[in-house]
Amino acid sequence: MYAVVDTPVGELTLVGGPGGENVLAAIYFPDHARRPDAAGFGPRDDDAFPTARDQLAEYFAGVRTSFDLELAPRGNEFQRKVWQLLTTIPYGQTRTYGQLAAQLGDPGLARAVGAANGRNPLSIVVPCHRVVGHDGSLTGYAGGLARKAFLLQLEQPAGDRRPTLF
Template sequence: MKKAKIETPLGIAELTGDSDGLSSVKVLDEGIISAEIPSELKETALQLEAYFKGTLQNFDLKLNLQGTDFQKKVWKKLLEIPYGSTTSYLQLSRDLGDEKAIRAVASANGKNPLWIIVPCHRVIGSDGSLTGYAGGLHRKKWLLDMENPPVQQSLF
C-alpha cells in the first residue's frame, strides 16, 4: 500500500491505496505533507483539491473498499447521496431495506474508511441535528456548509 499526506482546509488528509484502488482517506490534525505523491494516489489528491476549491462535486476514483459485506452495502448507498444534500440515518436504513437496522447502519457509517470520497458527512439525525462524525462535528458542519452555502437574500 502506498501512502501520501496532503493539506486540506480541514487538516491533513492521509491517502492510502495501490493499483487496486483507494482504500483509505483519513483526516489528521497534524502531520508532515508528503514531498511526493505516489502515482497511485495522484488522481485522488487532484480530485480532493478540486472538491475543496468547489470545482468538483462527484469523485471518479477507483475504490478498494475494505469491510464486511454489510459495511460495503452501506458505503455504496452513501455514494448515492447527491452533493449538497443530506439524508438521515433512519432514511438510509429504510433505503437499505430494514428500518430496524438503524444502529448497524450508523455503525457502518462511522467506520467509513474513505472520508469525503464516500460522503458519510451527508448523513444527519432525523431531527436535522449533526450527529456523529469520525472527523469531528466541526468538520462535518464545515463540509455541509461548503456543499450547500446559504443563499444571499436581496434587501430590495
C-alpha cells in the first residue's frame, strides 16, 4: 500500500511495510534517485498513514523536530546501522560521513557510510539530509541538493533562516 502526500518539497510517496498502514518502509520524492517502480508498492490509498502524514505536516510547519513512527526499511545490516545512526543526529545539526564512520568505530568507513546514506529509503524521517561533506558542503541527496538545502534551512532557528530556491 502507498499514499501520496503534498509537501513543501513536492509530493512524497509513503510506502507501507509489513504490518499495514501504521508501518513505513519508504518515503520517496517524485524524482528520487533509485526510486523503485510504483507498481511494486501495492494499491494506492491517499488516506493511509495518517500518523506519518500528520507528523510530516508538523515537521514542515516547524513544530516537530523528531518523528515517532514505526519504520521497516529494507537494507543490509550495515545500512540499517547507518540509518539508525542518522536518527541520532539532532534537529538543526549536521554530521559528516567521517564523523558517522568514526561513531561506527572505523573512520575508514566514510565512503561506505556515504553509500548507505544514499540508499536510505526513509527520506526526511531518517534524516540523511543532515549529512554533509567533510568541509561542510552539501553533497549528494536522493531528492536533489535543492531539497537538501531547503530541509537544512527549515531546521534552522527562524532568525537564522535564509531564503532558498525550492
